[in-house]
Amino acid sequence: MKLVHIYRGIGFLGIGAIWIATAQNQGGNIPPGTTRYKLVVPVGLPTPPIAGDNPLTVEGVALGQRLFFEKKLSGNNTQACSTCHRPNAAFSDVGNAVSTGITGAKGTRNAPALFNLAYQHAFFWDGRSPSLRAQALAPIQNPVEMNQTLTATVQKLSADSTYVSQFAKAFGSAGITPARIGLALEQFESTILAGSSKFDLFQQGKATLTAQEQRGLFLFRTPFNPRQNQFGADCARCHGGPLMSDFDFKNNGLDTQPKDLGLADFTNRPGDIGKFKTPSVRNLSASGPYMHDGRFQTLEQVVEHYSDGILPSPTLDPGLAREPGGVRLSPADQAALVAFLKTLVDPQFAPTVIRP
Ligand code: HEC
Ligand code: HEC
Known part of the structure; x- marks a missing residue:
């Protein structure tokens, strides 16, 4: 499977380790032409519930992963989600009490580690976001974080033909939209699981x-x-x-x-x-x-x-x-x-x- 190679290359999800169970509940029908993503659940965790309207596919998770590391999501192309949620630090902003956005302004809260998000229903320290897909669009637009409108984000991604074809493949039809950016990020983030301790x-x-x-x-x-x-x-x-x-x-x-x-x-x-x-x-x-x-x-x-x-x-x-x-x-x-x-x-x- 292609994605496994991507992960091996990046080497942070430890495919092939002591993960045993394979998730059963992987959401509803997948878009035509995509391949269902086989989520392996680490020892000690239940099978995560995956939203029926956003089943995990190899193409969707790969796109979400690319977006997570994409600096074009920020106003001056300097910050990706991974800038504050570092994969080598349980996706936290290790060492920083609060994070610094693209303008140099500091936020007021600590960037949480990201893992086992697929089991949760309220995001942010105050729970103000009800889903990963909704949450993902907040930091992009937040003036003290990535500081970019969704319109500008869609324009930048649309100028890259590899994104145009990746979005079409992942969703079974052409189109880069804010909703799809959220869905792809939700798919990727749902695969970040921590157990096997x-x-x-x-x-x-x-x-x-x-x-x-x-x-x-x-x-x-x-x-x-x-x-x-x-x-x-x-x-x-x-x-x-x-x-x-x-x-x-x-x-x-x-x-x-x-x-x-x-x-x-x-x-x-x-x-x-x-x-x-x-x-x-x-x-x-x-x-x-x-x-x-x-x-x-x-x-x-x-x-x-x-x-x-x-x-x-x-x-x-x-x-x-x-x-x-x-x-x-x-x-x-x-x-x-x-x-x-x-x-x-x-x-x-x-x-x-x-x-x-
Ligand atoms: C009443 C519920 C409650 C109990 C009991 C409790 N915690 Fe917590 N814990 C919380 C909450 C809520 C936070 C986040 C608080 C905040 O940041 O304002 C937290 C935060 C933490 C954190 C920080 C994690 C992070 O990622 O920043 C650690 C570590 C922790 N607790 C360990 C413990 C330990 C060890 C005990 C037992 C001695 C304990 N907690 C008892 C509710 C609880
Ligand atoms: C400038 C630093 C920064 C950037 C860039 C950033 N985040 Fe965050 N993230 C934070 C902070 C700080 C919080 C906590 C804010 C709060 O609770 O009000 C947070 C919270 C979250 C949460 C909630 C976690 C939980 O346990 O509730 C998720 C999920 C998340 N971010 C994903 C993303 C994604 C996806 C992107 C890229 C689109 C991103 N972040 C970009 C700093 C950042």
């Missing part, structure tokens, strides 16, 4: 965790409820399940008066102030700094926050509000939790540095 293999009895990692796992999973004599770190309540997040919106105690209103920016409800989408805790080693504003440089700082740094506010998650300050972990337990988080990295994900 040491922890996933451990759960299948195929790997062992050290005593420290097991202690971390215990803390991660165990509730914190002193009245019932439970003194875990309670992480799995929000970061649980195979995706290591419920993707729900919560206030995890970062600020007493949040500068960024988070979910309330989108819903306008005071009860949503300071709530942000709960990110997955997979693949963290590559994607710092952490939180919506990139305030923590290290996982040690993140764990210290949950241990001793939880700040009160009206919308603070009630579970985190149980003990003023946090769940109070000893230094050894904090280290154990960090050690466990490091077992959640997909070793096949983004192993090489690529230059788009």
Whole structure:
């Protein structure tokens, strides 16, 4: 299959590794002349639901991938999606708390790592975008990001005959439109999956965790409820399940008066102030700094926050509000939790540095 060669060449999705299951649910009918893309699902993940009206095809995914690395999507041809979502860093803007757009202006939020997006239904830290296809058109037009109209984007791509034929092949008829740009990017982004971590293999009895990692796992999973004599770190309540997040919106105690209103920016409800989408805790080693504003440089700082740094506010998650300050972990337990988080990295994900 042609696309496999593209991936091998780029070498960041680790085709041929320990992925076992093949997805069954791959969407509806594919356009005439295209080939269905066989999504391989890493160990530990469920089969992702693929939208019936945008089934994955080899041609569509390849086009989406090309667009993801395409600097013509930006006003002065200097930025691609991959500028801020770097494939060798779990598609995050590693090292940058916030990202810098084409004019040199800085945004206000941390560029999230991109993986396991196909399972999600609300995008951005405040969940304001309901689909990947809708989300994809936002950064192109955002004045502090790629700063280009959709009309100009379509014009630039239409001037390149290879795009004209790639779009026609992927969608079964001629035409480059904003909607199709969104659909192609959605297809590509849906193939970015992270699983197959040491922890996933451990759960299948195929790997062992050290005593420290097991202690971390215990803390991660165990509730914190002193009245019932439970003194875990309670992480799995929000970061649980195979995706290591419920993707729900919560206030995890970062600020007493949040500068960024988070979910309330989108819903306008005071009860949503300071709530942000709960990110997955997979693949963290590559994607710092952490939180919506990139305030923590290290996982040690993140764990210290949950241990001793939880700040009160009206919308603070009630579970985190149980003990003023946090769940109070000893230094050894904090280290154990960090050690466990490091077992959640997909070793096949983004192993090489690529230059788009
Ligand atoms: C200038 C840097 C920059 C560029 C370029 C950029 N992004 Fe982003 N991206 C961000 C930031 C910052 C956020 C978070 C913004 C927010 O939550 O308000 C984000 C969020 C996202 C999300 C939501 C992830 C989630 O977990 O909710 C997706 C998906 C995404 N970007 C895809 C893309 C695609 C596709 C492109 C190219 C068309 C792109 N980005 C271009 C910085 C960038
Ligand atoms: C009440 C739900 C909740 C609980 C419990 C919780 N978290 Fe979180 N976590 C969140 C939310 C929400 C965010 C994003 C907050 C933000 O950026 O404003 C987050 C962010 C994170 C991040 C940053 C990820 C990134 O990509 O930036 C890490 C790491 C993390 N949590 C680890 C943990 C650990 C470890 C525990 C247990 C000690 C824990 N969380 C407990 C909801 C929770």
